[in-house]
Amino acid sequence: MCGEKLPDVAPSGRIGSGAEFALENIGRVVVGERIGEGGMGVVYAGSIQYSADGPFAGRENHSIAIKALHPLLQGSTKARKLFIGEANALAMLAHPNIVKFYGLAEHFGQYALVMELVEGRPLDQRILERTLVQANKHEPTIPLSEAWHYFSQLLGALASLHALGIVHRDIKPSNILLRQDGIVKLTDFGIARLPADAVSTTGGLAPGTGAYMAPEQVLAHDLDGRADLYSAAVVLYEMLSGKTPFERPQRNEILLRAAQVEEVPQPMTLLLPSLAARADLVFARALAKNPNLRFPSALKLGEAIAKALGLPLTEGWAAQQELARNAQSISRTGQVQAVGGTPPAEADALRTAVMRGFGA
Numbered sequence: 001m002c003g004e005k006l007p008d009v010a011p012s013g014r015i016g017s018g019a020e021f022a023l024e025n026i027g028r029v030v031v032g033e034r035i036g037e038g039g040m041g042v043v044y045a046g047s048i049q050y051s052a053d054g055p056f057a058g059r060e061n062h063s064i065a066i067k068a069l070h071p072l073l074q075g076s077t078k079a080r081k082l083f084i085g086e087a088n089a090l091a092m093l094a095h096p097n098i099v100k101f102y103g104l105a106e107h108f109g110q111y112a113l114v115m116e117l118v119e120g121r122p123l124d125q126r127i128l129e130r131t132l133v134q135a136n137k138h139e140p141t142i143p144l145s146e147a148w149h150y151f152s153q154l155l156g157a158l159a160s161l162h163a164l165g166i167v168h169r170d171i172k173p174s175n176i177l178l179r180q181d182g183i184v185k186l187t188d189f190g191i192a193r194l195p196a197d198a199v200s201t202t203g204g205l206a207p208g209t210g211a212y213m214a215p216e217q218v219l220a221h222d223l224d225g226r227a228d229l230y231s232a233a234v235v236l237y238e239m240l241s242g243k244t245p246f247e248r249p250q251r252n253e254i255l256l257r258a259a260q261v262e263e264v265p266q267p268m269t270l271l272l273p274s275l276a277a278r279a280d281l282v283f284a285r286a287l288a289k290n291p292n293l294r295f296p297s298a299l300k301l302g303e304a305i306a307k308a309l310g311l312p313l314t315e316g317w318a319a320q321q322e323l324a325r326n327a328q329s330i331s332r333t334g335q336v337q338a339v340g341g342t343p344p345a346e347a348d349a350l351r352t353a354v355m356r357g358f359g360a
């Protein structure tokens with residue numbers, strides 16, 4: 001992040017605490033307090049007031065999150081392109097485990113993403129909490145049923161993403177939000193690759209986070225959804241063991257990236273002897289250096305993990321499979337919403353099943 005932080009109250013015309021701006025065809029956005037800051041922007045809480053003559057007239061005003069591109073990056077063509085790319089990715093998606101998107105606004109030359117406000121915390125905080133209080137280091141850091149509850153929802157989101165040709169490229173616990181009711185929300189599509197994106201090599205480090213990157217991503221090779229599945233397997237490895245596969249004291253970003261390409265993860269049963277031996281086989285395949293040796297889809301990975309860990313495939317998982325099938329159908333017909341091809345009553349039923357708790 002750039003060294004300067006945005007002030008609590010934005011300068012005249014800027015998006016920040018106290019600002020208001022229109023969201024085209026929807027209503028008016030009122031910006032509240034700053035709640036977070038990331039690599040490209042600052043996130044504020046706020047509210048949306050629907051227009052009386054717009055398509056959502058009659059809906060109650062509600063809380064939202066506003067992600068504003070940092071003013072110091074407004075002059076960066078690359079930063080603006082990535083920000084618009086994130087908006088384009090979110091606009092294609094309608095899934096209960098992906099943060100809901102309301103629109104992209106431009107206010108006095110400053111971009112802002114308007115999206116769902118998730119009341120909860122990121123998964124990395126939950127992992128840290130469990131690491132600090134865990135008494136038996138030979139048992140999973142996050143209990144198996146809870147880890148599957150989160151992981152299966154993540155895989156459901158990825159199944160629909162990949163069906164639409166989108167690769168997230170930054171799957172990690174800090175981008176996986178846990179709502180207070182246990183529902184997972186995948187967020188931060190800032191470096192997502194869309195179907196129309198050409199493969200580009202611009203020099204320097206490939207975008208991503210070293211501890212979770214697939215080898216082909218580290219090497220800036222062409223990639224597909226299997227890179228996200230590698231990252232998801234790293235997240236599960238961390239949920240169970242309390243650390244990522246190549247985490248070592250004093251190992252920096254460059255060394256972590258090198259390890260993804262050169263080293264083999266420690267077998268899970270050496271860290272957690274209580275797990276069945278078949279867990280090692282599943283993780284070995286999920287974290288294979290060659291993407292052709294990995295599981296071909298999020299759903300196949302989920303089924304293998306559930307079987308290896310002795311976990312049931314619940315109604316929620318069945319709903320994820322249906323959502324993924326819908327996304328594949330939509331992708332073939334060129335439409336844009338992941339549940340758009342399903343009658344409204346069916347779509348609502350699917351979302352309800354996803355949110356029913358996965359038997360946790």
